[in-house]
Amino acid sequence: MRAIVTVIGRDQVGIIGGVCTRLASYNVNILDISQTVLQGNFTMMMVVEAGQANLEFGELTRQMADYGAERGLTIRVQRENIFDAMHKI
Amino acid sequence: MYNQKNILETIEMIDKQHLDVRTITMGISLLDCCRSDPKAACQKIYDKIARLAQDLVRTGEDIEAEFGIPIVNKRISVTPIALVAGASDTEDYVPFAQALDKARAATGVDFIGGFSALVQKGMTAADRRLLQSIPEALASTELVCSSVNVGSTRAGINMDAVALMGLIVKKAAALTADQGGLGCAKLVVFCNAVEDNPFMAGAFHGVGEGDCTINxxxxxxxxxxxxxxxxxxxxxxxxxxxxxxxxxxxxxxxxxxxxxxxxxxxxxxxxxxxxxxxxxxxxxxxxxxxxxxxxxxxxxxxxxxxxxxxxxxxxxxxxxxxxxxxxxxxxxxxxxxxxxxxxxxxxxxxxxxxxxxxxxxxxxxxxxxxxxxxxxxxxxxxxxxxxxxxxxxxxxxxxxxxxxxxxxxxxxxxxxxxxxxxxxxxxxxxxxxxxxxxxxxxxxxxxxxxxx
Structure with a gap:
């Protein structure tokens, strides 16, 4: 099951490394990453494969959100269908 | 790769512009719950709703978490109760509303609708009993919604029912006076009511619908x-x-x-x-x-x-x-x-x-x-x-x-x-x-x- 991970928040050292390590610990494979700093806000998007994750999808979204909250980041994990539905005909 | 702009646009819609799914409403037919004993009918109603809707709230929450879309309400709509209660030997339809409320509490949904009657052309004895039960039904239940269809383009307007509904609205307000007449917020009077409406307070599951649907x-x-x-x-x-x-x-x-x-x-x-x-x-x-x-x-x-x-x-x-x-x-x-x-x-x-x-x-x-x-x-x-x-x-x-x-x-x-x-x-x-x-x-x- 493919999902989109978005990480938005204040730029700081080690964001990418931290998020990637965390995802790896859940056995979530990163397929693509793009990252930019918009008006001082760090913005990263990842396409990931979460089909083999070692925890339930809902739990994955909660764990990542909590991890982000501790660092002043908003981290979302959403199934990719939502973006397909809204932006592709 | 997805377009970054599109992804951020969706997230902004949800975060800052209140984009949400207002309701997932499960429509349930109660036509097979007609019983001459009103207690048996109420039990049957409770059992059927509790069985079919037992996973509705959890499923809604799972979808919410996985897609990151708020789903504000999970609701149930049922066959207009006048059609079901009409088979029972009783004058008082309030217990049917209470059975709905009990099923609502058991399933954890936000509202249940369908304490309803369709009287656009005329009223059966059951319709009249249902209408007369509405004020007390709304006052004695928490989140049961009621609706009455009093007119349609094909039938015209049933002015007997319209006259009655004025009195019923007043009585519903009086019985819930301690809450500012809140009972009336759960009561809709329709013309050309639709059978598949997922929104409250007017949701009911029409007789042309299947046994169970998701709207x-x-x-x-x-x-x-x-x-x-x-x-x-x-x-x-x-x-x-x-x-x-x-x-x-x-x-x-x-x-x-x-x-x-x-x-x-x-x-x-x-x-x-x-x-x-x-x-x-x-x-x-x-x-x-x-x-x-x-x-x-x-x-x-x-x-x-x-x-x-x-x-x-x-x-x-x-x-x-x-x-x-x-x-x-x-x-x-x-x-x-x-x-x-x-x-x-x-x-x-x-x-x-x-x-x-x-x-x-x-x-x-x-x-x-x-x-x-x-x-x-x-x-x-x-x-x-x-x-x-x-x-x-x-x-x-x-x-x-x-x-x-x-x-x-x-x-x-x-x-x-x-x-x-x-x-x-x-x-x-x-x-x-x-x-x-x-x-x-x-x-x-x-x-x-x-x-x-």
Missing amino acids: VGVSGPGVVHHALQRVKGAPFDVVAETIKKTAFQITRMGQLVAQEASARLGVPFGIVDLSLAPTPAVGDSVARILEEMGLEACGTHGTTAALALLNDAVKKGGVMASGHVGGLSGAFIPVSEDEGMIAAARRGTLTIDKLEAMTCVCSVGLDMIAVPGDTSAETISAIIADEAAVGMVNSKTTAVRIIPVPGAKVGDTMEMGGLLGSAPVMPVHPESAADFIRRCGRIPAPLQSLKN
């Missing part, structure tokens, strides 16, 4: 408002196109949620309702969309035209985004549930008369309107008759959900909290319509040709 109601006034802010001063062609595109996106999200819910629950997908449903939150208002088009306040001259454009564009954009569209589908204008409407009513720009005109071009009708507590039953009946006439002649659904707030005067505010919001008490005409309502009988169905 989804989308929302998103905030998203439309935000989109229009980007085309300030542009001609109406641009305004309509912008609304259509936005409605398409909102509806696609609703369609996705409906399909997921349907697949996970193993229940057929019914319809997506394309309604723009406001909430009392700032930034989630239909009135503010109309104002964004260039009106100083909702309710002023031009409001009806603005609403007609909005309503039509929402449908045009939404229809292509969904496999099956149904329900009420249009812009809602519930006064107490819309921050901009509340403000416009407070300043006196938005009146009941203007709202009535607005209902000619949009979804539903005079919705969540508080009037003074001393408004007579006949005046309420006359308001219902006017609104039913609008629906009957224009072949559309109209409805009245009106709250004569006990003890309240014009200018007071009735606080209901949550999605129901707060209702400024609006003036009604003091001149009587009592002799009109006392005539009873039926208003004949209108001609469907020579349309002018």
Whole structure:
């Protein structure tokens, strides 16, 4: 099951490394990453494969959100269908 | 790779523009729960709802978490209870409402609708008993919703039922006087009621429906408002196109949620309702969309035209985004549930008369309107008759959900909290319509040709 991970928040050292390590610990494979700093806000998007994750999808979204909250980041994990539905005909 | 802009746009819609799925509503047929023993019927009703809807809330929450889309309510609609209770040997239908409320509590859903009767042409003994049970049913249950269809384009308007509903609304307010007449917020009087409406308080599961279906109601006034802010001063062609595109996106999200819910629950997908449903939150208002088009306040001259454009564009954009569209589908204008409407009513720009005109071009009708507590039953009946006439002649659904707030005067505010919001008490005409309502009988169905 493919999902989109978005990480938005204040730029700081080690964001990418931290998020990637965390995802790896859940056995979530990163397929693509793009990252930019918009008006001082760090913005990263990842396409990931979460089909083999070692925890339930809902739990994955909660764990990542909590991890982000501790660092002043908003981290979302959403199934990719939502973006397909809204932006592709 | 996905377009970053699109991903951020979706997230912003959800985070800042109140984009949400308003409701996943499971429609359940209770036609197989008819029993001559009312206790056995109530037990059967409870068992069936509790069984079919046991996973509804959890499934909704799972979808919410996985897609990152808020799903505000999970609801149940059932067969109009008059059709089910009619088989039972009892005069009192209140226990049926209590059975629904018990099933609602057991399943954890937010509302259950269908304490209803369809009396557009005439009333059976069961219909009459149901109508008479409504005030107590609403007062003795927490989240059961009731609706009565009093007219249709094909049948005309049942003025006996209209006269009765004025009294029932008053009694429902009196029995819930300690809560400001809150019972009336759970009671809708329809003309041309639809069978697959997922929105409360008017949801019921029509007899033409299957055993169980999933219907989804989308929302998103905030998203439309935000989109229009980007085309300030542009001609109406641009305004309509912008609304259509936005409605398409909102509806696609609703369609996705409906399909997921349907697949996970193993229940057929019914319809997506394309309604723009406001909430009392700032930034989630239909009135503010109309104002964004260039009106100083909702309710002023031009409001009806603005609403007609909005309503039509929402449908045009939404229809292509969904496999099956149904329900009420249009812009809602519930006064107490819309921050901009509340403000416009407070300043006196938005009146009941203007709202009535607005209902000619949009979804539903005079919705969540508080009037003074001393408004007579006949005046309420006359308001219902006017609104039913609008629906009957224009072949559309109209409805009245009106709250004569006990003890309240014009200018007071009735606080209901949550999605129901707060209702400024609006003036009604003091001149009587009592002799009109006392005539009873039926208003004949209108001609469907020579349309002018």
